[in-house]
Amino acid sequence: MPQVTMRQMLEAGVHFGHQTRYWNPKMAPYIFGARGKIHIINLEKTVPLFNDAMNFLSSIAQKRGTVLFLGTKRSARESIKEEAERCNMPFMTQRWLGGTLTNFRTVKQSVARLKELEAAETDGTFDKLVKHEVLGLRREREKLDASLGGIKEMNRLPDAIFVIDIGHEDIAIKEAKKLGIPVIAVVDTNYDPALVDYAIPGNDDAIRAVQLYARAAADAVLEGKAAAPNSASVREEEFSAESADEGKGRRAPAKKGDKKADAAAAE
Known part of the structure; x- marks a missing residue:
């Protein structure tokens, strides 16, 4: 699993929430306090939840699943596109089209x-x-x-969605929930973490913080892919199965009067 330390989160500004007057009381368990009317997120709570989310992303990729990276706000677009392309996953960085899912x-x-x-x-x-x-x-x-x-x-619906700002992507999250698609999301102090399956309490505005989330998500996907059954082994197994099927098709000439053998040969 990709390791992101508390120090790295501090340096990226993950701990800075929104102004205290805009807070959502359901985020109270993840708030350390306030500084200058800005809520400070408790990174001791964020780190384990972040790790859980990254482990889940890895497990999806290990099963050869698809993770849709979503970040249509200006501060998220570049990082989401870059990291999704790096791990070869689909992404959306412009306006979410209603009904996409x-x-x-x-x-x-x-x-x-x-x-x-x-x-x-x-x-x-x-x-x-x-x-x-x-x-x-x-x-x-x-x-x-x-x-x-x-x-x-993306030829089918994704197996999970990774989201930067749940307020900005509320329509996408509603669609995902309706279809039972798990949502992994960064949740700032002004939103309800219960709206998603894997909430990561953190700053959803700072570019450096967004880069950290997106990079870690891509690393988790790549790690999961690396742990998946080797594609060469899969091809080898398929070839062996095909060879076995061909071998079954090469039957000995049927003896005259042997109806079972005649039928097998006809098949």
Whole structure:
């Protein structure tokens, strides 16, 4: 499991919450106190919860599952995209499209359209069109890519969602809960940690803190993938199974009058 120390969290500003007047009382167990009207998060409570969340992400990846990285707020976009790409997981960093999860079939149709436009641009199809048609299709592609480019290869619903700001991503979290998809999220002092399955009490605004969360999540995924059954071994087992099946198909010539053998040969 990727190790993130309390010192690293302090240096990244994970302990700084929101102004005390905006607090959610359900975060009280995770608040150390206040300094200058800013709540201070108790990192002694955060660290074990953070480790639990990272262990869960690793377990998903070890089972060859998919984790959707989600961070559409400005301070999270770059880190979420970079770390999701590093661990080869889908991501969304622009506005969440309502129904992305609950109406996934329609979303897949839009993704198919995006892939169609990308193919048309590279295979010479655009060269056969007039200029204004090409401009229109490129604008359509750019719009689709901005919204769906990060989930272009996500062929099924994710097995879990990793979220930076639950207030900013409330629609996505509601969709995930409706479908029973586990949510791992950073929860600041102004939100209810009970809204997600794995809450990480921490600063959800500071760029350095967001980088720390996203990097650790990607490391957890990569560690889980590394612990998964070796792909070469899987291919070898599949090859052995295929060879065995072929061997079963090579039966000895049936003796005349042997109905069982004749039937097996016919199969």
